[in-house]
Structure formats: structure tokens, C-alpha cells
Amino acid sequence: MKSYATAALALALCCAGAARAQPQAQGDWPCRQVKVQSVAVAGVWTGPSIDAASRSWRDDGALGDLVVRISARRTPLETAQKLVSDFASAAGAERKERLTALFSGVYVTLEAERREVLSGLDRYGAKQKLLAERLREETQAMRAEQDKNPQDAQKIKDASEALQWDLRVFDERRHALSYVCETPALIEQRLGALARMIGAAID
Numbered sequence: 001m002k003s004y005a006t007a008a009l010a011l012a013l014c015c016a017g018a019a020r021a022q023p024q025a026q027g028d029w030p031c032r033q034v035k036v037q038s039v040a041v042a043g044v045w046t047g048p049s050i051d052a053a054s055r056s057w058r059d060d061g062a063l064g065d066l067v068v069r070i071s072a073r074r075t076p077l078e079t080a081q082k083l084v085s086d087f088a089s090a091a092g093a094e095r096k097e098r099l100t101a102l103f104s105g106v107y108v109t110l111e112a113e114r115r116e117v118l119s120g121l122d123r124y125g126a127k128q129k130l131l132a133e134r135l136r137e138e139t140q141a142m143r144a145e146q147d148k149n150p151q152d153a154q155k156i157k158d159a160s161e162a163l164q165w166d167l168r169v170f171d172e173r174r175h176a177l178s179y180v181c182e183t184p185a186l187i188e189q190r191l192g193a194l195a196r197m198i199g200a201a202i203d
Contacts, residue, residue, distance in 0.1 A: 029121065048202075121181065
């Protein structure tokens, strides 16, 4: 039992220490990747300015529906490519303006999704910090019970079971992070791919 408690305490101390060692700007950010708050338009788009288009695409039902469809990660990029091509062909003389508005909608939509993911990860990280601290406290409390003479077997058993449960929850959440932390990058990649796709259709 003592070896288990020692291992649990080591994990809790390690994770709590790593959280405190993060740069102040990272806050509760739990990922190894550096947190980038937003993707600059200029970083993905080389087409016309989207300033005016950002005010127009929301008022166009068909355009708004297309924005939602191609922005969704469940839509394969091959399907998005065909939808963009069909949209460009149907735009006629308004091709440039319509495609610029389309990208504006995609940018706003994916940036909003990305910001939501970042906020969720910050909340996730804050909960992990609290759980790491609780693990440390539970481990220390169990060790204190083990060091008593005489020992209270029931108290040690209850403390051990609570510690094992919280440790399992913490470890499962820690493993899940390796996947969740990739989500902002996946959104950025989709935004970049759609930007290139739409930009090519303008030319």
C-alpha cells in the first residue's frame, strides 16, 4: 500500500509542479503546444480584403449554409472542393465578391469554433490542476493514517479507495489530452486548406 501511495504522490506532485511551471501567459492551458489565441487572416488568406464581406455573408441564406457545410470537419475536403467549385461556377460575374464572402464566413466560423475549443481546454486544465492538488492531499492523508500506531484499517481502506478512484480519473483525463490538444491545430489546418481552395477558385 505504501508503494502505491508513494507512486500516486509522485504523480500528483509532478503534474501539479508542471502546471505551476507553465509561463504565466499560458494560464490553465494544459497542452504541450504553445497556446495561440487566434489565427491571423493574413496568415492563411492571400485574396481580397474580407472587411466588407464579413458584414454580408450572414444575410445570404445559401451562402451561410455553404459556409456551415464546408467548415464542418465531418465534410471531406474533396466534397468541400466540389462545393466550392460549383459555387464559383454559379457566381458568374460576382465570382470574386461571392468567393471572398465565402471565405469570410469560413474564417469567422472556424475562428469561433477554435476559440471555443481553447476555452474548453483552459477549463479542462483548471480542473486537472485542482484534481492534482486533491490527489496530493489524499495521498498525504493516507500516509498519515498508515503512520499511526495503532492503525485504523477501515480509514486506510477508505482513503486508498478514494485515492485510487481519483488517480484513475486523473490519468484517463491526462491521456485524453493528447488527442484533445490536437483539435486547435486540426481547425487551423482545415482553415488553411479551405483558404487555398477558395483563393484558387477566385483566379
